[in-house]
Amino acid sequence: MTALNLTQVEALARLAHAAQVDKAGRPYVEHLAAVAHGVAERGGSEEQIAAAWLHDAVEDGVLSERWLADAELPQATKKIVLALTKRPGEPLEEYTARILATPGAALVKEADLAHNADPGRLAVLPAETRDRLAAKYAYVRELLGIRVTTQG
Numbered sequence: 001m002t003a004l005n006l007t008q009v010e011a012l013a014r015l016a017h018a019a020q021v022d023k024a025g026r027p028y029v030e031h032l033a034a035v036a037h038g039v040a041e042r043g044g045s046e047e048q049i050a051a052a053w054l055h056d057a058v059e060d061g062v063l064s065e066r067w068l069a070d071a072e073l074p075q076a077t078k079k080i081v082l083a084l085t086k087r088p089g090e091p092l093e094e095y096t097a098r099i100l101a102t103p104g105a106a107l108v109k110e111a112d113l114a115h116n117a118d119p120g121r122l123a124v125l126p127a128e129t130r131d132r133l134a135a136k137y138a139y140v141r142e143l144l145g146i147r148v149t150t151q152g
Contacts, residue, residue, distance in 0.1 A: 004071070
């Protein structure tokens, strides 16, 4: 069995999330592409880039854990996707501890947070939602030890 290549993983993720939109009403695949690009820019491996394309698939219910277990993907990719899959009611502290304990997952989450917390992306949301999400993302970055650098 040959593992799916990145082009196949991207096509699968685009198909799985095709009907989904983000909180601002934008096609959800734009977020997946931004995270995958962010992982690549940060020097991530092919396994990490594949996980970036699939990082929300199980959590959002567009692909099942059974599908992931049976998928022709490297174990590293599967482990990262599962680490990034937040369980209902799971405390952020447990979620981030699992990410930190899974090789390669923190880099994917860093790229995910960078896109989620992008000021331009947050600006289109209602103030209450924007403030709640900004605080949540800052707390997750703190738990993961991710420092935000500003240029200027």
